[in-house]
Amino acid sequence: MLFQGILDQLIQQTLLMQSFDGELSRQSEILIENERRAVVAGEAIAGVVGEGIDEAALKAAYDEEYPADANETEYHAAHILVETEDDARSLIAELADGTGFAALARERSTGPSAAAGGDLGWFGEGDMVGEFFAAVAALAPGEVSAPVQTQFGWHVIKLLETRDRERPDFETVRPELEEQLHARALSARIDELTADARIVRADTAGLDPAVINDRSLLED
Numbered sequence: 001m002l003f004q005g006i007l008d009q010l011i012q013q014t015l016l017m018q019s020f021d022g023e024l025s026r027q028s029e030i031l032i033e034n035e036r037r038a039v040v041a042g043e044a045i046a047g048v049v050g051e052g053i054d055e056a057a058l059k060a061a062y063d064e065e066y067p068a069d070a071n072e073t074e075y076h077a078a079h080i081l082v083e084t085e086d087d088a089r090s091l092i093a094e095l096a097d098g099t100g101f102a103a104l105a106r107e108r109s110t111g112p113s114a115a116a117g118g119d120l121g122w123f124g125e126g127d128m129v130g131e132f133f134a135a136v137a138a139l140a141p142g143e144v145s146a147p148v149q150t151q152f153g154w155h156v157i158k159l160l161e162t163r164d165r166e167r168p169d170f171e172t173v174r175p176e177l178e179e180q181l182h183a184r185a186l187s188a189r190i191d192e193l194t195a196d197a198r199i200v201r202a203d204t205a206g207l208d209p210a211v212i213n214d215r216s217l218l219e220d
Helices: 003-019 026-049 055-065 085-096 101-108 130-137 170-196 209-213
Strands: 073-082 119-123 148-150 153-164
Touching: 026 170, 055 170, 073 085, 073 101, 073 130, 085 101, 085 153, 130 148, 130 153
Parallel strands: none
Antiparallel strands: 073 119, 073 153, 148 153
C-alpha cells in the first residue's frame, strides 16, 4: 500500500532535482559530503565485520571469557540501607533481638530493594561496589554484617546463600562472542589505517563554542 506513494515521491524529487539549475549552498554540499562519508564508511565496516569468523578464534574467545577452571562464586544477599552508622547499629541490635530481616528492610531501608525485603538477588564480583562486595564475601550464609559504609550510605547485609557460577553453553553465547570479535577486528582495522595516515587536526583550544551554532559560516 505504501509502495506507490514512495514511488511517486521519488519521481517528484527526481523531477525537482533535474529542474534545479543553480548552485548548491555550502550547507547542502556539506550535508551531501557527510552522507556520502557515512555510507561509504558503512560499506567499509560491513567489509570488515562481514568476513567469516574462524571457529577456532570463537572457541579461544569463549575459553578466555569463560575459563573452564574458574570457580567463581555468586552470592544471594539482602541489605538494609540507612543514612548513619548509628542507625545501622540500631538495626543490628533489633535483629539480634529476633526482629525479621525482611520486615526491618521493608520498614526502614531507604534503598530501592526495600519493597522486596532488601533482597538483591544473585550477583558476582564486579556487580556491586567494592566495599559492599568485600563485606558480602566475608560472610557465611545466614550471617549478618557489621555496618558497612559505601557511597550510598550505611548497609546492614545478610548473606542468604551462595553458589558456583556455571559456565554458559558455547552456542548460547556465540552471538555475543561473534560481536566481540567483530568489534576487535574493526578496532584493529581503524588502528591500522590511523597508523598509515597523515591526520591533521584543527587547533580548537581557543574556539568559541558559539561558533558551532553560527549558520552564517555555511552560507556562500
